[in-house]
Amino acid sequence: MKPAFYAMLTAICWSVGSLFEKKGLQIAQLPPIMGITIRTAVAIVVLGAISYPHWDKLSGIGKLPLLYLILGGGVLAGSFGMLFFYTAIGTGKLSLVLPIAFGLSPLIGFLLGVVILKEPAHSHKIFGVLMVSLGVFLITR
Numbered sequence: 001m002k003p004a005f006y007a008m009l010t011a012i013c014w015s016v017g018s019l020f021e022k023k024g025l026q027i028a029q030l031p032p033i034m035g036i037t038i039r040t041a042v043a044i045v046v047l048g049a050i051s052y053p054h055w056d057k058l059s060g061i062g063k064l065p066l067l068y069l070i071l072g073g074g075v076l077a078g079s080f081g082m083l084f085f086y087t088a089i090g091t092g093k094l095s096l097v098l099p100i101a102f103g104l105s106p107l108i109g110f111l112l113g114v115v116i117l118k119e120p121a122h123s124h125k126i127f128g129v130l131m132v133s134l135g136v137f138l139i140t141r
Contacts, residue, residue: 011102014102015098018085018089018094018097018098019094021035021039021086021089022089022090022094025086025089025090031090032083032086032087032089032090032091033083033086035086035090036082036083036085036086039082039086040078040082085097085101088100088101095139096139096140099135099136099139099140100136100139100140103132103133103135103136103139104133104136106128106129106132106133107129107132107133110125110126110129
């Protein structure tokens with residue numbers, strides 16, 4: 001399937017999941033750190049089972065790819081990013097938090113792709129990123 005289809009599924013899962021997470025935090029009056037801990041524990045079980053057929057591939061990947069995955073996915077996105085996100089949805093309005101959290105990622109992702117990965121900066125991409133960023137600005141005003 002096309003990457004855009006999976007990206008749309010991601011947006012649906014993250015948006016609906018965020019609604020459930022916010023409601024769970026509110027009803028139980030839990031601190032954000034408990035929400036992210038529950039989320040991570042469940043994700044480890046589910047993803048561990050789904051990824052089981054691929055575990056043998058870990059032995060030969062080398063230190064640098066593993067370091068990138070640990071720092072990028074485990075520390076930055078998986079720990080701090082989710083902790084900040086849970087703190088935001090636990091204390092803020094979902095209609096404000098989601099556009100900021102997920103609306104600024106196209107700008108940051110575009111800049112990282114162009115500057116670090118040397119991806120082309122086509123005019124339609126620049127225009128799209130500017131429009132999304134403008135939308136985030138308008139929503140947050």
